Amino acid sequence: MNITFCCSNTEADLWLAALRVALPQAHITLWQSGAPLADYAIVWVPPQAFFDQQTALKGIFNIGAGVDALMRLRLPKGVPVVRLTDAGMGLEMAEYVCQAVAEFRRDFAGLRAAQARGQWQVPSVPSRQAFNVGIMGFGVLGQQVAKALRYFEYPVNAWSQTARHSDGIQHYAGESELGAFLAVSQVVVCLLPRTPQTENLLNHQRLSQLPQGAYLINVARGALVVDQDLLALLDSGHLKAAWLDVFRQEPLPPSHPFWHHPAITLTPHISAPTQLQASVDQIAHHIRCIDQGLPVPGQVALEKGY
Numbered sequence: 001m002n003i004t005f006c007c008s009n010t011e012a013d014l015w016l017a018a019l020r021v022a023l024p025q026a027h028i029t030l031w032q033s034g035a036p037l038a039d040y041a042i043v044w045v046p047p048q049a050f051f052d053q054q055t056a057l058k059g060i061f062n063i064g065a066g067v068d069a070l071m072r073l074r075l076p077k078g079v080p081v082v083r084l085t086d087a088g089m090g091l092e093m094a095e096y097v098c099q100a101v102a103e104f105r106r107d108f109a110g111l112r113a114a115q116a117r118g119q120w121q122v123p124s125v126p127s128r129q130a131f132n133v134g135i136m137g138f139g140v141l142g143q144q145v146a147k148a149l150r151y152f153e154y155p156v157n158a159w160s161q162t163a164r165h166s167d168g169i170q171h172y173a174g175e176s177e178l179g180a181f182l183a184v185s186q187v188v189v190c191l192l193p194r195t196p197q198t199e200n201l202l203n204h205q206r207l208s209q210l211p212q213g214a215y216l217i218n219v220a221r222g223a224l225v226v227d228q229d230l231l232a233l234l235d236s237g238h239l240k241a242a243w244l245d246v247f248r249q250e251p252l253p254p255s256h257p258f259w260h261h262p263a264i265t266l267t268p269h270i271s272a273p274t275q276l277q278a279s280v281d282q283i284a285h286h287i288r289c290i291d292q293g294l295p296v297p298g299q300v301a302l303e304k305g306y
Contacts, residue, residue: 138158185211
């Protein structure tokens with residue numbers, strides 16, 4: 001079994017070492033142009049030349065949950081594309097989102113500002129039951145986030161393209177119910193994949209449907225939010241604050257107004273970093289499944305883009 005590894009911005013040596021331990025029967029190499037044909041590919045943001053040259057693949061494994069970068073390439077027809085399903089990222093994401101929600105509800109930003117002024121200032125904290133959290137996207141990560149928020153007894157709403165059902169969560173589905181979902185979400189958490197349908201989804205019109213003084217958390221993709229529309233609604237006071245981990249251009253350019261906006265907290269795309277060993281174990285298991293003709297979870301529906 002020949003496996004080629006083609007990933008940008010990763011610690012290739014660590015990945016290759018872990019993969020070789022998990023798949024000792026395989027010959028695993030770092031891809032270079034002109035390399036021999038492989039049976040399987042493990043990739044992250046590969047160039048088009050990679051797929052143009054690798055014409056004998058039986059499976060493509062993306063070392064992340066988001067596959068929008070792959071969807072922009074010409075992929076080999078009939079070859080399954082498999083993304084990571086959780087692989088330890090769900091817990092990281094849930095912790096990150098709960099941190100942001102708690103910061104908003106308990107006004108820790110205001111407390112830090114009061115500390116800087118030397119003032120003992122006790123904030124007015126709304127009850128959890130008045131602090132509905134809406135999750136946009138109810139896949140594996142969205143479900144993990146919802147579970148964590150429910151543990152802290154936040155009311156949780158969820159919106160997805162197709163109808164879902166789960167205990168204790170009010171579900172909304174499709175374009176016809178998006179406005180109703182936004183209207184009851186004091187905090188909206190964006191966990192949608194980037195597709196032609198979701199790009200620029202959170203524009204001025206839709207963000208305006210959130211309640212006065214609402215909050216936005218974006219941990220999905222930067223292109224889902226229209227930057228200038230978000231800034232305008234923060235400046236007008238309709239939105240109180242935003243917590244952003246993803247951006248249209250990464251790294252975020254130094255001149256971008258997000259850096260210095262007083263109502264924005266930003267982090268450098270670290271809400272759910274890929275967990276190397278858990279990811280390697282999952283990929284190794286999925287490769288064995290394909291070799292044995294077994295079904296593989298996480299297979300991407302290419303027509304949907306996720």
